[in-house]
Amino acid sequence: MLVSLKNIREYVSLEGLTAEEIANGLTFAGIEVEEIRKLASGTNLVIGEIKTCVAHPDSDHLHILNVDLGEKYGVEQIVCGAPNARTGLKVIVARVGAKLPGGEIKAGVIRGQSSNGMCCSLLELGVDAKYLTEYQQAGIEELPEDAPVGEEDVLGYLGLDDEVLNLKVLANRPDLLSLFNVAREIGAIFERKVTIPTVHEKADFETDLVVGSKTDKCTQFSGKEIRDITVKDSPKWMKDYLMAMGVRSINNIVDIGNYVMLTTGQPLHMYDADKLSAPNLTARDDYEGDFVALDEKTYKVIPGDIVICCNKKPMCLGGVMGSLECAVDENTKNIYIEAASFDGATIRHTSSRLGLASESSSRFVKGTNHFQSEFVLDYATSLIRKYCDGEAFSDIVTYQAEEYADKKITSSVERINGRLGTDFSPNEIKEVLERLHFKVMMGKESFVAVVPSWRLDVTCDADLSEEVIRLLGFENVKSVLPCLDTKVGALTLEQGRLKNIRFLLLDKGLDECVTYSLISKKEQNLFNLLNNEEHYGILNPLTDEREIFRTHILHSLLKVATYNVARQNKNLALFETAHMQSKSSRSTHLAIVLVGKEARQKEMEGIPYDFYHMKGLVEAIMDMLGVEASRYRFDRNKEHLDELHPGKSATIVFQNQVIGRFGELHPNKIAEYDLGKTSAVVLEMNLDSLLSAKVSITKMTPISRFPSVSRDLAFVVDKTIEAKDLIKSIKFTGKALVSEAQVFDVYEGEHVGEGKKSVAISVTYSCDDHTLTDKEIIEVENRIKFELTKQFKAELRG
């Protein structure tokens, strides 16, 4: 809402207040001022008269002017390019040294002719082009013949010496879309007297107009008839007034409609009475069909839209736009004026469906004051009488669904202070509410406040407390920490474990990312390693890049890798944890992407990331959570996955459930994601079952007092045999005597033959109750060798 300080001064004294102070006061009272703008600006301005005007000898469009600037400044020569420069014209001159929005005016020589100043257009003084005619924009401003030559307060003379506040009117204060109410608000904040115009119009005749409503979406409808008006230009003061509020002048009758709306907040609609088939106007919501509006376009009206009909024929799309059929034009003589109340939600639907939002519709959407239709019509009448030469004015006819009653709120000083944490006295509270035009009746224990009709937002005593504090100031609120039951604030088990996982990965050198949840349809189908649950799609996406709520992180994290690799960040260890949501579940996922090398000593010692890096991270997470190795396993991926290397990937199975997949990225995918010639390993894991897993409390296991013995075994087996099976067999065969068995070398190559590999295992033997003898050890070892040979066709080496 644009508020011209010049206009507002008509209703409230702003003496001694700067625009900044007013803006500050409003802002602290909850009405944010987004901008303070000058309507026009310029220094060193003076009104001059062109005494002579001759064509410049060396130019086809420039003129050499001698301009009389009055007694003080005499006559100056100015070179001017405006096509409308001519002898006798009164003009605005910016003298040398003038500071205009576009820059400073300097003395100069233009094609051999000295020029000391500039004749200005309003555009050059910073006036928005939308208020100017094309003629005004093309040349210099033509002042009236009686303009006083030598006058230096040019902006004042032009009525442009104004500052405009841009108020951010929040949804609770539609009343501030009225200049009268803004004046009341400023009056309350700065304790100034407010004078709102009062009008008393007498009816010249009784109108035949009948108004009514056949819908509960129009609860009130007032009308008035005016005869013999003349449509013409508005007076200058009104044009200026409207311009300062951001509205362009059209003609006197349209301008009066806008003027009344801007001052009172009530949108009006005017019908050409002679174009209606009968003197009746009824609000309905059952019309269906075409509607030709003022803008000459045809709109489809559907049941539910509010239309004002004359004999069931739509004459106006209520609160949105009038029809072409009964539009007021330059020949209009007799009019009906409508001041009605429409249901905001309906207007919101209609105007947004048809793309017809206006100052008027937005006021209905936010809410209008139902109590003031008579005042508004009288106010409009007084203006039409004066500026449209109206001859005869009817009485006001009104349809009203129900009697309006004052809104009364009962509260108490204790309740107000209790909510605010303040100790205002009854008088302070009464006084501040009265400043805001509440009527307050103080009782012994409680008080009753009558809410001013325009304050639609105040409905309960919490609202009253806000009124009190926004005017008296939050500095009066005592800052005291609440005295509540002592409680251990803490993360839940799941939240704590998630945090531990994140910090483990951070400590391992991985960087934690955050990416967008919305991805494209195509992207949703990429890297969906874990589930094919039905995903959510966005009904109204901004772009097709962001139309699916993802059910996996990996694609997004790989795109982060692409982004980084393109910027020469080639070694990457990235992870993200995020909440996933599909149509069937909500879960917490972890994704990891490792690209390039694990730079262990920066570039000096880099180990290319491989399958085992990722496996190690998973094992570290399990160890940290206390999930024993026996409770989870790594299986080879059973189904074919395009995303992962078929031989270097695995499925993580926890409690017989697949909870994750990981492995080296398929070479095709490395190319697809533009990662260059590099190794890349990825993981996607659903953490839910781990975050909530029951784990046992750690109990110490005694360590044998007797020395252990380690002996190495090396076998050649088929390449397809997995080390974990060899170890399982060794442990099983060795029973209690084998305390540990670990692979320390795997070799494939010419020495072991095609399709074979050599596996070296270090076996540790120990016993809880005595030191093992060589004989015992050899006996067990032989049994192990026998079993391995039998089970795996293993050949003992060396």
Added chain:
Amino acid sequence: MQNEKLKAILEEGLKQIENANSLDDINELRNRYLGKKSELASMGSIIATLPVEEKKTFGQEMNEVKTKLSQAIEEKNNALKAKALEEKLQKETIDISLPGRESNLGARNPFHIVKDEMTEIFIGMGFEVADGPEIETDNYNFELLNIPKDHPARDMQDTFYIDENTLLRTHTSPVQARTMEKAQGKPVRIICPGKTYRRDDDDATHSHQFAQIEGLVIDKNINIGHLKATLELFAKKMFGEKREIRLRSSYFPFTEPSVEVDITCANCGGKGCNMCKGTGYIEILGGGMVHPNVLKMNGYDPDVYSGFAFGIGIERVAILRYGIDDIRKFYNNDVRFLHQFKKKG
């Protein structure tokens, strides 16, 4: 020493040991003086030829010489060994300016740093951490927060819809309603950090995805002063002890009164500068007293219970704290950006 020869052997031996330069020298001397074929060893046979009264003295003197020489040899041996080791170690000197091994420390996106820290601050004040879905129903996101259908406040938040009644939450406030529903009329003290979505085009200051931390306290006799003190404590912990806050009246449909909270500008300390547009203050969060309608709709008697709520933008706090100039930087995850944030705490 009575035996001149022993005396001479000892003196000569000590001198030679003193002058030895290498471990080889020492080995040679050990053989020469203490070996089986040494002069000293050969002198053992003399004992038999000596008179009884001299035997004892000679034997004692011979042992003394042996011990002294042996001690001297060992001392010299140790000294030479130590010297040799020292020389060897000197030769092994490395370039200590080369990078350290295992020096990699992962970096948290500042988004997470701020989220973690804010969470810790409120946990320290006895808050619990609640959680809620990002895909929400219209009921939790709007209706139960006093924003009925067609309320003009819905225009304040452009919403991504899944269907008529399902949407991406536009704020973390639906967790207020969910928490109250669960608490069934009992006191509440929670925060909820989480992602939120609005139908905004991405640019330096707007993002279709961002995150908030929601706070909610419900109990008897809660007032605005409690909100003010809680947020004051938060602001000082988050931004420094010298920071002050101020409250400005504002509007949210689910709080009444509603406030915007400003904090003194870090750049100028409240004097006014470019960063704070000359006001000395920067807006950091919104909050207020829970609207009586919201309490009522969620099962609390507003005449008995009252509460405060607030919402803090996670990126906004990180932007202010670290001087980040573009909200998209959080979501690009350029590792050169991330690596600037390795510091814990």
